[in-house]
Amino acid sequence: MPDPTAVDAALLRDWPLPELGSDKEERGRLVVVAGSRETPGAGLLSAEGAFRVGAGKIQLATARSGAPALAVTAPELMVTGLAEDDGGSLHPDEADGLVDCAGGSTVLLGPGFTDPDASDALVRRVLPRLAGTVVLDALATAYVTDNHEEVASLDATVVLTVNPDELAHCLGVPGDEVQDDLAAHTSRLAARTRAVVVCGGPVKVVAHRDEVWCVEAGNPGLGTAGSGDVQAGIVAGLLARGAEPAQAAVWGAWLHATAGDRLAQRVGPVGYLARELPGELPGLLAELGGG
Numbered sequence: 563m564p565d566p567t568a569v570d571a572a573l574l575r576d577w578p579l580p581e582l583g584s585d586k587e588e589r590g591r592l593v594v595v596a597g598s599r600e601t602p603g604a605g606l607l608s609a610e611g612a613f614r615v616g617a618g619k620i621q622l623a624t625a626r627s628g629a630p631a632l633a634v635t636a637p638e639l640m641v642t643g644l645a646e647d648d649g650g651s652l653h654p655d656e657a658d659g660l661v662d663c664a665g666g667s668t669v670l671l672g673p674g675f676t677d678p679d680a681s682d683a684l685v686r687r688v689l690p691r692l693a694g695t696v697v698l699d700a701l702a703t704a705y706v707t708d709n710h711e712e713v714a715s716l717d718a719t720v721v722l723t724v725n726p727d728e729l730a731h732c733l734g735v736p737g738d739e740v741q742d743d744l745a746a747h748t749s750r751l752a753a754r755t756r757a758v759v760v761c762g763g764p765v766k767v768v769a770h771r772d773e774v775w776c777v778e779a780g781n782p783g784l785g786t787a788g789s790g791d792v793q794a795g796i797v798a799g800l801l802a803r804g805a806e807p808a809q810a811a812v813w814g815a816w817l818h819a820t821a822g823d824r825l826a827q828r829v830g831p832v833g834y835l836a837r838e839l840p841g842e843l844p845g846l847l848a849e850l851g852g853g
Contacts, residue, residue: 563749566775566776567773567774569775569777571849571850574812574816575850577809578851579616580803582616590618590619590667590802591617591620591665591668592619592667592668592798592801593620593621593660593668593670594623594624594673594798595652595669595670595671596622596623597625597628597674597675598625598650598652598676599627599628599646599650600650601674602631604788604791605622605674605791606632606635606636607788607791607792608699608791608792608794609622609639609795610636610795611795611796611839612795612796613840614843615796615799615800615803615814615843616799617803620638620640620802621639622642623644623656623663624641625644625646625650625652626643626645627643627650628643629642629644647680649677650676651675651680652684654684654687656684657687657691661688661692664688664694666694668798668801669696670697670794671685671688671696671697671698672698672700672703673700673790673794674700675700675701681701681702681705685702686705689716693718695720696719697794697798697801699722700728700790700791700794703724703731706751707731707734710751711754714755714757721758721807723760723790723811725761729747729748729761732751733747733751735747741763745767747761749769749774751769752769752771753771760793760797760815762790766780766815768812770811777815779819779820779822780818781831782832783822783830784822789822792839798810817846818839820842824845824846825842
């Protein structure tokens with residue numbers, strides 16, 4: 563494994579994002595499949611992260627019980643309510659409709675999923691039928707654990723956004739082993755699945771093919787409910803507006819971490835909320851010439 567490349571503002575300025583289109587169609591369409599009866603706001607956090615980095619149109623497909631409230635809360639979204647299973651998770655029988663909905667859009671699967679088995683059942687019926695770029699976040703990566711070769715052979719381009727525990731589960735190794743060498747294990751999963759892998763933690767690591775990047779920005783305040791949903795939305799939003807997968811992952815990891823640092827400067831390192839992170843993103847993009 564090569565030594566990781568440190569990510570900073572200078573590196574990102576030398577790796578500029580694609581120019582924004584002049585209207586919402588040119589800025590890309592994103593479909594976010596997220597949430598459950600118990601976590602209706604997860605998709606909203608992801609969607610706002612995506613909007614704030616330039617995505618043009620976002621459709622949120624979520625549990626039917628929470629869809630009306632979300633549609634009113636975020637009028638910028640197209641919200642589609644999906645059937646729920648007995649536990650309140652998105653029902654796997656919605657797979658056909660989700661595939662039709664995805665079309666050629668960027669797709670984000672997983673924020674707010676709460677049941678690993680239900681997540682696996684839905685993802686395995688949707689993912690192999692997609693052909694664009696797909697971000698699998700959090701419990702949606704449960705599908706990856708026993709399907710490394712299948713992920714590697716998909717028509718879709720896959721980005722995985724995981725935390726260290728989810729990375730360990732995907733690799734079938736103990737969590738403390740992953741923590742001992744986060745970069746090596748992130749690189750290992752990327753190699754096995756041919757995906758871009760973003761692993762959060764005190765240091766974020768991004769791996770793709772034979773390249774590894776590390777983001778040392780961030781602070782303990784990012785370890786709060788919903789923070790990962792925002793990061794996944796940032797990565798997916800950058801993909802929707804035309805960034806290449808590795809670029810979207812690297813930029814997304816840095817933007818998420820640095821947004822947390824900006825909030826920590828004002829309110830302290832602990833106590834800010836995940837829903838406050840997206841508001842920092844336009845200013846950061848402007849500083850980097852990516853807005």
